[in-house]
Amino acid sequence: MKRIKPTPFVETLYATQPVFPNLDEFTIYLKQIWKNKYLTNNGPMHEMFKKNLREVLAVENIELFTNGHLSLEIALKTLDITGEVITTPFTFASTTQAIINVGATPVFCDIEEGSYNIDVSKIEALITPKTEAIMAVHVFGCPCDVQKIEAIAKKNNLKVIYDAAHAFGVKVDGKDISLYGDTSMFSFHATKVFHTIEGGALVFKDGELANKMKALKNFGIDDAGDINYVGTNAKMNEIQAAMGLSLLPNIEEIIKRRGIIWDYYYNSFISNKKLKLLNVQGIENYNYAYFTIVFETKEIRDRLFDAASEYNIVLRKYFYPLCNDFNSNNFNSAETPIAKSISDCILSLPLSSDMKLSDAQKVVEILEYELECGE
Numbered sequence: 001m002k003r004i005k006p007t008p009f010v011e012t013l014y015a016t017q018p019v020f021p022n023l024d025e026f027t028i029y030l031k032q033i034w035k036n037k038y039l040t041n042n043g044p045m046h047e048m049f050k051k052n053l054r055e056v057l058a059v060e061n062i063e064l065f066t067n068g069h070l071s072l073e074i075a076l077k078t079l080d081i082t083g084e085v086i087t088t089p090f091t092f093a094s095t096t097q098a099i100i101n102v103g104a105t106p107v108f109c110d111i112e113e114g115s116y117n118i119d120v121s122k123i124e125a126l127i128t129p130k131t132e133a134i135m136a137v138h139v140f141g142c143p144c145d146v147q148k149i150e151a152i153a154k155k156n157n158l159k160v161i162y163d164a165a166h167a168f169g170v171k172v173d174g175k176d177i178s179l180y181g182d183t184s185m186f187s188f189h190a191t192k193v194f195h196t197i198e199g200g201a202l203v204f205k206d207g208e209l210a211n212k213m214k215a216l217k218n219f220g221i222d223d224a225g226d227i228n229y230v231g232t233n234a235k236m237n238e239i240q241a242a243m244g245l246s247l248l249p250n251i252e253e254i255i256k257r258r259g260i261i262w263d264y265y266y267n268s269f270i271s272n273k274k275l276k277l278l279n280v281q282g283i284e285n286y287n288y289a290y291f292t293i294v295f296e297t298k299e300i301r302d303r304l305f306d307a308a309s310e311y312n313i314v315l316r317k318y319f320y321p322l323c324n325d326f327n328s329n330n331f332n333s334a335e336t337p338i339a340k341s342i343s344d345c346i347l348s349l350p351l352s353s354d355m356k357l358s359d360a361q362k363v364v365e366i367l368e369y370e371l372e373c374g375e
């Protein structure tokens, strides 16, 4: 059967599109802010959002920050990490840069073929007397092998920090994913499943760390006004918290709508044996953060990326380049061959909670056409 070349999208279809709350509901919070005369520094919205998040996630200890990246840096500083940190190169630049910015040294561990997460069987070989922590990422919302990582950390006296930027709402053995490790970071950036425009949070095991985290995000100033740490400014403001408060009640609906698009993509591509899809079966409360395809070669990936833009579709080479291929540093991606091969061949498809199923159908039609007939 000869395929007919599909027509381009009239309006550009982006890889992600932020979810917006109902404007009237958001306005109710804004009116409260105008009345409170509080814009930042742990105001009433911040406190209410923190309380609601704690309940929704069923976690004990949580602190809010102005973005996910500074949350990660503060996680490392709170735990006094300055030595070597075993981490994954297959992540957003933030993970690696947080380690470098606090003066610690990233040591890159290869990833698994199936989940694209850090390969726990390769961690121990990288441990040296300087190793202080493991910073793993739940890539695309798929949980790392948290039990194995915990066992390795315990045996070798290491801290565990999770970059859970993609994993909001996901559970492992009935518990929120952020309850694993010493601390977990959520990003509430506009492009994430749940957001506060910009924003982030740390969930942490040891409640005693709260005061240090609070001080670090406010120039090191503690409740008594003393300055015991060199901190930064990483506070979440009231408008950010209001955005979070307006979106939080809709999180199940948001994830459900993403799931409809995700399932459509999955069912469309799963029978094509030349494509590798992320297997999310068995994940509790998967949040459909990303839909990715790994193609057979880099040439095919790059050709489809370019072809898509001619149809006004913006795909993402997520994550490419690898963090150990950045020009800014002298790392060696040849040490992590699986991460390298996946990074070279992966694309992330448009996915957002407001995306129309008909748009997903058109994306599939275009990609199938280009895979079969494009040159």
Ligand SMILES: *Cc1c(COP(=O)(O)O)cnc(C)c1O
Pocket: 067, 068, 069, 070, 091, 092, 094, 095, 137, 163, 165, 166, 187, 188, 189, 198, 199, 200
């Ligand atoms: C988005 C993201 C971050 C950084 O979060 P921001 O809120 O944008 O600062 C860190 N790690 C990963 C894996 C991310 O996707």
